[in-house]
Amino acid sequence: MPSAAFPSQITKHYELRQTIGSGGFAKVKLAVHLLTGEKVAIKVMNKKELGSDLPRVQREIDAMKNLSQQHVCQLYHVIRQMNAYSWSWRCVAVYAPGGELFDYIVAKDKLKEEEARVFFRQIVSAVAYIHDRGYAHRDLKPENLLLDDDQNIKLIDFGLVAKPRGGMAYHLETCCGSPAYAAPELISGFPYHGNEVDLWSMGVLLYALLCGFLPFDDDNTCKLYKLIQKGEYEVPDWLSPGSAKLLSQLLQVNPKRRVTIKQLLNNEWMMKGYAAPVRWTSRIKKDKPDPDVLLELASYYDHPLDTMMKKVLEWKYDEVTAMYFLLCMKKSKGQLPELLPRY
Numbered sequence: 281m282p283s284a285a286f287p288s289q290i291t292k293h294y295e296l297r298q299t300i301g302s303g304g305f306a307k308v309k310l311a312v313h314l315l316t317g318e319k320v321a322i323k324v325m326n327k328k329e330l331g332s333d334l335p336r337v338q339r340e341i342d343a344m345k346n347l348s349q350q351h352v353c354q355l356y357h358v359i360r361q362m363n364a365y366s367w368s369w370r371c372v373a374v375y376a377p378g379g380e381l382f383d384y385i386v387a388k389d390k391l392k393e394e395e396a397r398v399f400f401r402q403i404v405s406a407v408a409y410i411h412d413r414g415y416a417h418r419d420l421k422p423e424n425l426l427l428d429d430d431q432n433i434k435l436i437d438f439g440l441v442a443k444p445r446g447g448m449a450y451h452l453e454t455c456c457g458s459p460a461y462a463a464p465e466l467i468s469g470f471p472y473h474g475n476e477v478d479l480w481s482m483g484v485l486l487y488a489l490l491c492g493f494l495p496f497d498d499d500n501t502c503k504l505y506k507l508i509q510k511g512e513y514e515v516p517d518w519l520s521p522g523s524a525k526l527l528s529q530l531l532q533v534n535p536k537r538r539v540t541i542k543q544l545l546n547n548e549w550m551m552k553g554y555a556a557p558v559r560w561t562s563r564i565k566k567d568k569p570d571p572d573v574l575l576e577l578a579s580y581y582d583h584p585l586d587t588m589m590k591k592v593l594e595w596k597y598d599e600v601t602a603m604y605f606l607l608c609m610k611k612s613k614g615q616l617p618e619l620l621p622r623y
């Protein structure tokens with residue numbers, strides 16, 4: 281156990297604040313990065329809650345290290361504490377002051393089509409990006425979609441992500457995710473394709489955004505599964521014909537008839553009021569670090585610029601990676617010249 285004399289890696293770089301989320305096997309705490317003053321979220325996972333599900337933690341961390349996009353929650357720093365008897369992981373990531381999209385929908389009852397479209401375009405952007413990188417999320421639901429301080433979507437919780445060997449063509453055998461958002465083929469136990477499962481969950485998500493309740497809902501899980509496998513749901517009269525049509529394209533029981541993520545990018549409903557298809561490629565260029573931030577880091581660590589560039593490009597998700605991303609955040613808020621203390 282770290283003592284006051286030997287501060288843990290966490291307290292060396294972060295000031296822990298209140299718990300902002302907990303559930304399942306993880307707890308999320310708000311924290312402040314001491315050097316930049318930026319707020320971060322720290323997801324604490326330990327063996328006690330996870331049981332032997334260490335692979336799930338490893339999957340989530342590996343996925344988050346490979347995913348960097350404007351609508352995917354950015355991982356900053358991974359701190360693991362292992363001893364002979366146990367282990368714990370702390371993932372430092374973007375803090376989302378807007379909280380969960382779930383709470384936003386509950387507070388507003390349901391969203392107008394125009395507002396739902398803004399969010400859904402960002403969700404499609406995030407999913408198109410992770411699918412292109414060969415990942416299926418498999419647990420898409422409003423609780424795993426957070427809102428940042430500009431009310432932009434940040435996708436989290438890659439604990440159930442699947443990166444089948446050879447991209448998305450392989451069937452995934454495991455059943456997972458949250459029942460109300462689970463695709464028929466997933467709950468039937470048949471082999472399924474992760475990307476098709478994600479599209480079904482996005483249909484349930486869009487329905488929840490537009491209606492304020494779920495298309496398939498029953499307290500009894502078996503009855504819920506039967507409803508999902510039948511694929512019949514209520515179409516409230518406030519839904520526009522365009523919304524109803526898109527929902528029918530997403531909530532197709534036969535995954536081969538379901539709309540694909542690429543078709544969604546310029547789908548008629550998605551394009552209403554917009555001049556361009558959904559932009560899904562990443563605006564974050566990890567292979568070309570920001571020169572202003574590099575300069576600030578090189579000055580702080582007292583390294584030549586090319587040495588600092590090499591250290592950043594190792595992407596170790598240590599304090600250097602955290603400093604890089606947090607200084608990028610400060611630059612985006614016009615605060616970069618605020619010099620870091622020099623030792």
Ligand SMILES: O=C(Nc1ccc2c(c1)CCNCC2)c1ccc(Br)cc1
Nearest residue numbers: 300301308321373374375376377379380
């Ligand atoms: O910011 C996060 N979560 C969050 C959840 C709920 C709320 C917030 C953040 C904002 C604080 N008020 C309560 C509402 C968050 C960020 C990254 C990760 Br990984 C996991 C959670």
